Amino acid sequence: MKLGIFGGSFDPVHLGHLLVAQAAVEELGLERLFFVPAAQSPFKPESKPAADAFRLQLLRLALAGKTNYEIDAQEIQRGGISYTVDTLGDYARKFAGAELFYLIGADNAAKLNEWREPAELAWLAEFVAIPRPGGARPVFPPPFRGRVLSGFPFAVSSSEIRARVRAGLTIENLVPAAVREAIRIGRHYL
Numbered sequence: 001m002k003l004g005i006f007g008g009s010f011d012p013v014h015l016g017h018l019l020v021a022q023a024a025v026e027e028l029g030l031e032r033l034f035f036v037p038a039a040q041s042p043f044k045p046e047s048k049p050a051a052d053a054f055r056l057q058l059l060r061l062a063l064a065g066k067t068n069y070e071i072d073a074q075e076i077q078r079g080g081i082s083y084t085v086d087t088l089g090d091y092a093r094k095f096a097g098a099e100l101f102y103l104i105g106a107d108n109a110a111k112l113n114e115w116r117e118p119a120e121l122a123w124l125a126e127f128v129a130i131p132r133p134g135g136a137r138p139v140f141p142p143p144f145r146g147r148v149l150s151g152f153p154f155a156v157s158s159s160e161i162r163a164r165v166r167a168g169l170t171i172e173n174l175v176p177a178a179v180r181e182a183i184r185i186g187r188h189y190l
Contacts, residue, residue, distance in 0.1 A: 001031055001095065001097070001098040001099065002028060002029055002030050002031055002098070002099045002101065003030060003031065003032050003033075003034065003091065003095055003098050003099070003100055003101070004021075004024050004025070004028060004030045004032070004033040004034065004100075004101045004102075004103060004128075005033075005034050005036055005072075005087065005088065005091060005100065005101070005102050005103065005125070006020070006021060006024070006033055006034065006035050006036065006103045007036045007037075007038060007075070007082070007084060007087065007102070007103070007104075008035075008036075008037065008038060009037065009038055009041060009044075009047075009049045009055070009158065010035065010037045010055050010058065010059055010158070011049040011050050011055055011158050011162070012050070012055070012058050012158055012161060012162075012175060012179055012183060012188075012189075013035075013055075013058050013059050013062045013158075013175070013176075013179060014156055014157075014158060014161055014174055014175045014179075015154060015156065015173070015174060015175060015176065016154040016155075016156045016157070017035075017062075018062060018176070019151070019152035019154050020103065020130050020149065020152070020154075021033050021035075021069060022151070022152065023149045023150070023151030023152050024101070024103055024128060024149060025068050026151065027149055027150065027151060028101050028128065030068065030101065031068070032068055032069070032070060033068055033069050033070075034069075034070050034071070034072045034091075035059055035063065035069060035070070035071050035072065036072045036073075036074065036075055036087055037052070037055050037056065037059065037071075037073065037075065037076055038075050038076075038082035039052070039075050039076050039078060039079050039080060039081070039082045040080065040081050040082060041081075041082065042081045042082070042083060042116070045081075050188060050189070052073075052076045054182075054186065054188060056071065056073060056076070057182060058179050058182060058183075059071050061176065061178040061179050061182055062175075062176045062178070062179050064178070074087060074090060075087060083115075083116045083117075084102065084115060084116070084121060085115070085116050085117040085120050085121050085124070088100065088102060088121065088124040088125050089120070089124065091124075091125075092124050099126070100124060100125035100126070101125060101126050101127075101128050102125040102126070102127050102128065103127075103128050103130055103149075104127055104128070104129060104130065105129070105130055105132070106129040106130055106131045106132055106135050106136075106137075106138040106148065107132070107135070107138075108129075109127065109129045109138035109139060109140050109141075109144075109146060110138065110139055110140075110141065112127065112140065112141055112144050113141050113144075118144075119143065121144075122143040122144045122145070123143075126145040126146060126147065127140060127144055127145065127146040128146065128147055128148070128149055129146060129147070129148045129149065130149055131148055131149065131150075131153050132153065132155065133153045133154075133155045134155075156174050161174055161175060161189075162189045165183060165188070165189040165190065166189060166190060171183070
């Protein structure tokens with residue numbers, strides 16, 4: 001069994017995330033891809049994401065009807081700083097014998113040895129870099145196993161979407177319509 005884990009703040013989830021998910025399922029032959037929203041990134045301690053319930057609501061809206069994708073709220077339920085090693089350890093226990101793939105931004109590949117318990121991380125999963133358009137090809141430090149997704153690079157970020165909302169600009173064609181409507185109705189990110 002091949003399983004993918006896609007961690008991040010998803011603040012908000014956008015079409016770039018969904019294109020990455022599609023490419024991962026297709027290129028890696030994944031049976032399932034789990035979206036795992038972080039409670040708090042250890043690399044962005046000053047950043048406070050939107051309310052957990054709202055980010056989960058947006059993920060549910062974005063993934064409605066998509067049978068290969070699931071939302072796993074374990075990092076939010078654990079609370080505090082979210083460490084990938086804890087999440088991957090949980091997947092290794094739940095899905096013993098499964099081949100695990102962890103999706104990361106290409107800019108994070110070179111820094112994997114700085115993550116908590118890097119030797120354990122390298123053993124638990126193969127890391128899959130998500131390229132940014134025009135970005136350098138990522139290099140995975142030993143002992144990490146890694147590959148790069150080739151499909152659908154899309155130059156958009158959650159921080160750009162939040163800035164556009166604050167500026168009163170449209171986010172149409174950047175997020176799913178249901179996500180855009182939930183942000184508008186709730187007046188989030190203003």
